[in-house]
Amino acid sequence: MMKFIIIKTKKNKYLFFLIKLLLLFAVVFIFDAAIGAVLKHYYFKQESGLQYRTTYSIEKTKADLLVFGASRANHHYHPKVFEKGLKMSYYNVGRDGSSIMYHKGVLNAVLKRYTPKIIILDFVIEEFMKIDGNYDRLSSLLPYYQTHPEMRLIIELKSKYEKYKLISSIYPYNSSLFTIAMGNTESNKKRKGDINGYVPLTKVWNDSIIVDNRTGNYELDSTKIKVYESFIQDCIHSQVKLYIVFSPHYIKFRHADSSILIAKEIAQKYHVAFIDFSKDAFFLKSHQLFQDIDHLNDDGAKIFSNLMIDKMIQSRN
Amino acid sequence: MDALEILKQVNNIFIDILDNDDIVLTSQITANDIDEWDSLTHVQLVVAVEKHFKIRFTATEIREWKNVGEMCYSVQKKLL
Amino acid sequence: MLVYMLFDSIHYLIFLSIVFVLNYLLPHKFRWVLLLVASLYFYLVAGASTIFVALIIVISTFICGLLLDRGKNAKTKKFYLLIGLFINLGLLAFFKYINFFIATSFDGFNMMHHFVNTGEVFDKTPIVLTLLVPLGISYITFQAIGYLIEINRGNYSAERNLGLFTTYLLFFPKLLSGPIERAHNFLPQLLQKHDFDYSQVVQGLKRILWGLFLKLVVANRLALYTSAVFSTSEQHTGITLLVAAVFFMFQLFADFGGYTEMAIGSAQILGFRLMENFNNPFVSKSTTELWRRWHISLSTWFSDYVFNPIVIDKRDWNRWSVVYASFVTFLLLGFWHGANWNFLIFGFLQALVLSLEFLTKKSRKKLRNHFPDFVNNIVGVLYVIAFFSFSLIFFNINDTNTAFSIIKKIFTFRGSFYFDSPSLILYSVIGIFTLLLVQYKREYYKGNFSFTNNKSWIVRYFIYCSLILLILLIGVFDGGQFIYFKF
Numbered sequence: 001m002m003k004f005i006i007i008k009t010k011k012n013k014y015l016f017f018l019i020k021l022l023l024l025f026a027v028v029f030i031f032d033a034a035i036g037a038v039l040k041h042y043y044f045k046q047e048s049g050l051q052y053r054t055t056y057s058i059e060k061t062k063a064d065l066l067v068f069g070a071s072r073a074n075h076h077y078h079p080k081v082f083e084k085g086l087k088m089s090y091y092n093v094g095r096d097g098s099s100i101m102y103h104k105g106v107l108n109a110v111l112k113r114y115t116p117k118i119i120i121l122d123f124v125i126e127e128f129m130k131i132d133g134n135y136d137r138l139s140s141l142l143p144y145y146q147t148h149p150e151m152r153l154i155i156e157l158k159s160k161y162e163k164y165k166l167i168s169s170i171y172p173y174n175s176s177l178f179t180i181a182m183g184n185t186e187s188n189k190k191r192k193g194d195i196n197g198y199v200p201l202t203k204v205w206n207d208s209i210i211v212d213n214r215t216g217n218y219e220l221d222s223t224k225i226k227v228y229e230s231f232i233q234d235c236i237h238s239q240v241k242l243y244i245v246f247s248p249h250y251i252k253f254r255h256a257d258s259s260i261l262i263a264k265e266i267a268q269k270y271h272v273a274f275i276d277f278s279k280d281a282f283f284l285k286s287h288q289l290f291q292d293i294d295h296l297n298d299d300g301a302k303i304f305s306n307l308m309i310d311k312m313i314q315s316r317n
Numbered sequence: 318m319d320a321l322e323i324l325k326q327v328n329n330i331f332i333d334i335l336d337n338d339d340i341v342l343t344s345q346i347t348a349n350d351i352d353e354w355d356s357l358t359h360v361q362l363v364v365a366v367e368k369h370f371k372i373r374f375t376a377t378e379i380r381e382w383k384n385v386g387e388m389c390y391s392v393q394k395k396l397l
Numbered sequence: 398m399l400v401y402m403l404f405d406s407i408h409y410l411i412f413l414s415i416v417f418v419l420n421y422l423l424p425h426k427f428r429w430v431l432l433l434v435a436s437l438y439f440y441l442v443a444g445a446s447t448i449f450v451a452l453i454i455v456i457s458t459f460i461c462g463l464l465l466d467r468g469k470n471a472k473t474k475k476f477y478l479l480i481g482l483f484i485n486l487g488l489l490a491f492f493k494y495i496n497f498f499i500a501t502s503f504d505g506f507n508m509m510h511h512f513v514n515t516g517e518v519f520d521k522t523p524i525v526l527t528l529l530v531p532l533g534i535s536y537i538t539f540q541a542i543g544y545l546i547e548i549n550r551g552n553y554s555a556e557r558n559l560g561l562f563t564t565y566l567l568f569f570p571k572l573l574s575g576p577i578e579r580a581h582n583f584l585p586q587l588l589q590k591h592d593f594d595y596s597q598v599v600q601g602l603k604r605i606l607w608g609l610f611l612k613l614v615v616a617n618r619l620a621l622y623t624s625a626v627f628s629t630s631e632q633h634t635g636i637t638l639l640v641a642a643v644f645f646m647f648q649l650f651a652d653f654g655g656y657t658e659m660a661i662g663s664a665q666i667l668g669f670r671l672m673e674n675f676n677n678p679f680v681s682k683s684t685t686e687l688w689r690r691w692h693i694s695l696s697t698w699f700s701d702y703v704f705n706p707i708v709i710d711k712r713d714w715n716r717w718s719v720v721y722a723s724f725v726t727f728l729l730l731g732f733w734h735g736a737n738w739n740f741l742i743f744g745f746l747q748a749l750v751l752s753l754e755f756l757t758k759k760s761r762k763k764l765r766n767h768f769p770d771f772v773n774n775i776v777g778v779l780y781v782i783a784f785f786s787f788s789l790i791f792f793n794i795n796d797t798n799t800a801f802s803i804i805k806k807i808f809t810f811r812g813s814f815y816f817d818s819p820s821l822i823l824y825s826v827i828g829i830f831t832l833l834l835v836q837y838k839r840e841y842y843k844g845n846f847s848f849t850n851n852k853s854w855i856v857r858y859f860i861y862c863s864l865i866l867l868i869l870l871i872g873v874f875d876g877g878q879f880i881y882f883k884f
Contacts, residue, residue: 013593014421016595024858027858028865032866032869168869170866173870356700
């Protein structure tokens with residue numbers, strides 16, 4: 001049969017070429033699906049680590065209080081303090097290096113499953129800055145594209161042709177091979193660096209305070225601003241109590257950051273509390289509560305979390 | 318001086334400059350046929366040939382040689 | 398913000414597919430029109446208004462070529478040649494180098510003074526003209542200049558069809574980063590009948606695939622490390638900078654070589670043969686050999702039109718004519734890459750080492766006779782890698798002060814190695830090894846067996862699949878632009 005096809009089509013060289021090409025694509029597609037399935041299996045089999053926590057945030061957690069944000073969210077909000085202080089379950093969905101788009105993607109997935117009582121969004125300076133190649137970080141959400149239609153619009157922001165790249169089953173796991181492999185080793189499975197998503201930092205910052213003289217002005221990315229606004233809208237719509245926080249730095253900022261100003265403005269518009277700790281004299285004097293100029297250590301997190309709870313109770317009244 | 322004699326003398330120059338006693342030139346030979354003959358040694362060969370025959374080539378002539386034969390022909394013309 | 402249609406973009410692959418199909422559907426005599434339209438479209442996507450500059454170059458060169466051809470005596474011919482050169486070099490100099498010239502003339506004295514007193518080079522210009530550099534101008538002008546010189550030398554006659562000539566200069570596979578193609582190699586191909594040749598099309602596709610692999614899997618991955626290190630070079634240790642410098646050399650090859658593979662492959666599936674730009678450069682045992690294997694279209698251009706004429710002209714200086722020609726050639730070659738001092742230093746270093754190799758040729762040969770071949774080969778290869786990656790620090794870092802301080806650090810400061818993420822280093826090293834293995838195989842085991850040309854279709858398909866799957870699995874997408882199209 002094959003020989004027959006080959007002889008017939010050799011007469012028409014274009015057809016022969018086309019068939020060979022389609023054959024190649026078919027073979028690639030099959031292997032892509034097979035290898036992709038294996039990668040998917042091991043990706044979701046992980047029991048600890050960054051990828052596991054992302055999966056837990058998107059698919060499993062049903063905590064009453066969720067903390068969103070990037071590394072500062074991850075290290076500043078102490079679970080025991082919140083659980084005791086507010087008498088509710090806690091999970092930290094923050095992820096290092098993530099942006100407002102990541103937070104919105106996770107929010108979509110969470111709200112589809114249940115309604116948390118409180119959400120804290122840890123907001124950072126330069127969040128709305130236009131940076132080329134910044135959307136690349138959304139790659140951490142690629143594994144969830146197929147099974148979470150509610151996240152697709154956000155993920156597609158990554159690049160114009162993302163939809164087509166996602167036809168491949170391997171692509172979502174691009175560059176993760178090593179991480180997935182390591183995450184499935186027995187030793188890594190047992191290692192738990194987090195408490196309900198919170199990662200404590202233990203070092204102490206012994207240098208003097210940094211003065212930041214930057215103007216705080218830069219080119220803005222309107223898409224990011226829109227996503228932030230829709231984050232707020234979604235919380236309000238689902239009747240989640242939202243707090244947006246600019247948590248402490250060991251930095252004296254000379255000028256206000258544009259992103260912070262815009263975020264405050266939009267929060268005000270929706271009557272959402274925006275709590276700003278950047279000028280809090282107590283933290284600016286307490287180097288021992290910081291691991292570095294951008295992150296509180298575990299001691300600092302406990303103190304900060306207590307102050308947060310006070311502020312949260314205050315704003316309720 | 319006839320073509321054969323010129324070829325013989327050019328052959329000796331090649332042997333001397335390229336430091337290889339085994340070189341035997343025919344009029345068809347080009348730089349591709351001899352290992353040591355590259356664009357750098359080429360100029361040394363040209364200078365040596367000019368000095369030996371007490372002639373001077375133009376840049377155009379040098380550029381237009383496609384093989385040893387054409388080089389020798391240029392020499393012959395200059396000696397007339 | 399210009400958005401170039403880069404070869405590793407889906408936009409380009411769609412564009413290429415359409416051109417490919419139309420190319421074989423259209424009757425033979427209209428094909429060059431298709432290619433011209435496609436090239437103009439390709440240019441407009443990124444270059445937009447600057448296409449006018451390109452067209453000025455094309456048309457004026459075309460006219461000069463015809464006038465040259467018809468010139469009755471050497472003097473008139475030379476006159477038109479000079480006009481053509483003036484227009485091309487003038488436009489090139491203006492768009493690319495104007496800021497450099499302003500800086501140098503206004504600040505030249507200050508710069509020298511400052512350098513002599515403090516050992517620092519500063520290149521701050523008082524006036525900076527922000528001009529859009531026309532796309533591919535370095536490549537277009539060089540092809541145009543070569544064309545005119547060849548006509549003047551009487552080697553070829555001028556092209557009489559403006560459409561064909563425009564297609565030659567703006568042909569999209571080679572527009573952004575070459576190869577720098579000779580008119581007499583390309584123009585005849587435009588008129589040849591190109592029937593659908595199955596094996597040529599398949600070979601071309603293989604080259605495109607390999608080019609994508611080099612760019613996405615090797616170059617972009619290495620770039621993650623090198624850009625992280627070099628953008629914050631003050632914070633890194635000598636050993637990190639050393640590794641980053643070596644990585645950068647392989648990155649540059651994978652980037653530029655990968656691009657070239659896609660360019661040659663794109664042309665090949667359309668039925669055209671472009672010249673090779675690389676010939677397994679990492680098997681080189683001397684810098685002289687390296688420059689015969691690296692960016693061949695550029696080095697042969699300089700060889701034919703700058704180096705050899707100078708050597709012949711100054712041949713009375715004997716060996717020193719070669720040294721002199723080397724310096725002139727490589728300073729120009731360095732400068733061609735960018736309007737900055739660091740490129741001149743890069744060129745200077747090449748000339749220096751090439752001259753030293755030339756002057757010590759006989760004594761090195763004698764030295765090598767004392768050692769077995771494989772020792773000489775390994776020493777040679779390591780020496781080339783060491784020198785070339787060192788000189789590329791100047792190629793990569795625009796600020797000469799930073800470049801010098803990086804070099805100082807590499808030689809003095811020891812410290813710990815910056816790992817970034819272990820997977821990054823792992824993938825990078827694998828990428829480099831793959832690259833080197835392929836080159837050694839192609840150089841030394843040419844006939845023995847082939848992967849992509851294996852007789853068994855199973856082996857071939859296995860290789861194609863593996864490359865595609867590897868691109869999907871460890872390729873770095875949206876990773877950034879090709880380095881060489883900045884020129």
